[in-house]
Amino acid sequence: VGRTEGIDLAVVAGDGIGTEVVEQGLAVLEAALAPSGTKLSTTEFDLGARRWHATGETLTDEDLEKIKGQDAILLGAIGDPSVPSGVLERGLLLKLRFALDHYVNLRPTKLYQGVTSPLADPGEIDFVVVREGTEGPYVGNGGALRVGTPHEIATEVSVNTAFGVERVVRDAFTRASARERKHLTLVHKHNVLVHAGHLWRRTVEAVNAEFPDVTTDYAHVDAATIYLTTNPSRFDVIVTDNLFGDILTDQAAAISGGIGLAASANINPDRTAPSMFEPVHGSAPDIAGQGKADPTATILSVALLLDHLGFAAESARVHDAVAEDLATRGDAVRTTDQVGRDIAARVTE
């Protein structure tokens, strides 16, 4: 990837508001790349509820192979109430994260100027959650016996490996070390989930030796929800398991203005496969097609995409344009398109 070769981007708009927000994300991406003359080639992948209804397919090997050949993926949202729960999540979204080894699920949380937090006294909120993306209770290891009978038993197995924990912990330390406060908080529940928890804990201690400039502390996941309510400023970088990260990043989004603003990156730091950039929000079928969706989370995800592909200045431009848009947003109601256009205009300015 680079200015001369151009970017091959897989676009998975998906379901509901996915199409609308991705359209704006792409417009902003074009605007950001224009000055450098970098060519953006997009390939759309028809994945999600519509495809599943039509063909019964979630993600074919063929599509997966094609996606693997791209430089990155921009994803809108996957899911619809008409599809049984778990089918698209496990068969498509999580399959992409696992197959492409997205072991760093990065979720920055920032309370921007102009954005109102539901917290009375939010203080400064500016932290990033490094959520593990390929292990934990998300591995799909488990099953059910005697389903539908009074003797049914269902299990879910959280799988954690030294290999998997160490690589994400090292990534989190690297990020913490590059930040001003250089502080890393491990969130887990090692007093109950003793085996997994102690592996995480020992790994953080061990990797800390390589990053003596980073200070660390620990919070049980239950206590972390308290801190996110009473003192979110205490967090700089959080590293945590797949499920705890899922839970905490929704809460983090809520305290910093809502999931309409929450960006995420599913990163393969070894670059053995394309990374994937997506808003934290879902497909919101209740407001789909009405121009009501806020594309900001997708646009901030585009900033993460640019950064990952080495376009640091372009990423900063998008980020600044969003920050300016938010600072002047006020109570004005704009459509999805208008927000996208306004931010793209600021990028171009």
Add this chain to the structure above:
Amino acid sequence: VGRTEGIDLAVVAGDGIGTEVVEQGLAVLEAALAPSGTKLSTTEFDLGARRWHATGETLTDEDLEKIKGQDAILLGAIGDPSVPSGVLERGLLLKLRFALDHYVNLRPTKLYQGVTSPLADPGEIDFVVVREGTEGPYVGNGGALRVGTPHEIATEVSVNTAFGVERVVRDAFTRASARERKHLTLVHKHNVLVHAGHLWRRTVEAVNAEFPDVTTDYAHVDAATIYLTTNPSRFDVIVTDNLFGDILTDQAAAISGGIGLAASANINPDRTAPSMFEPVHGSAPDIAGQGKADPTATILSVALLLDHLGFAAESARVHDAVAEDLATRGDAVRTTDQVGRDIAARVTE
């Protein structure tokens, strides 16, 4: 148990501030029972960090048998940094919950008049979480291989049975049905934890047929943290798994004034063993022995204890006394003893 026979109470003050708050809880319990002439016989159990350091014991079979002979348990707090993580949690606190079949872990959340929420616009907060107490990821099923090597693998197995889920779901419906709004929300993550999640979901649907007056809805655990931030009034009764309940009830405590006020009851609804009443907070070793701990959570747990033992009027008196104390609390700083004395005085009035 009854007015004439009296109450045999096991007291496990435990560690840190546990001793201080339990003393006040007992004083209020005495005050509440005095008018009826009910005799309170307490048996103290020396359990927790001190006992473990002295003897290596967490909970002996002998102590457990003695506890089983009591009518109820009042517990302060268990845990100290000097004890390796998991030893007292698994060996004592969770062992009590599991051995005494406390399958309903009841955690009421109410924003009392006079209490400031960290939410800018909390609205009315008055819901109860029915957390499953004997299954899920808390069962201690799992393990680790090749510990300390690069090939370490650690698993944690969440075990869910039709038997276990159905009994707690039925209890939650019973509670919802007795409340004004008669609304039950299932919280899980059935789009990822499909086996366990679908068991919970089907069970809620099935038991709903027995309670046609109760309306139900569903929230993924990540979304639930958003609702607890932006619109906690939507909740009436929440039923959820052991781990999700642990996480959500700390957040619930945070939005309603902090864990200094959060009560809990570990209930065996079949009454085959004594139920256990404890504040949600921990042993807080940093403030132990200084008279700084707020005994309110313990006193509200005493109200739950009285109710469970059939002393409904006495329970209401304690509850009202706490509500009055909170309403007039203001910014005055009082010691643990003073708060206890003030509430006991209102109970006696």
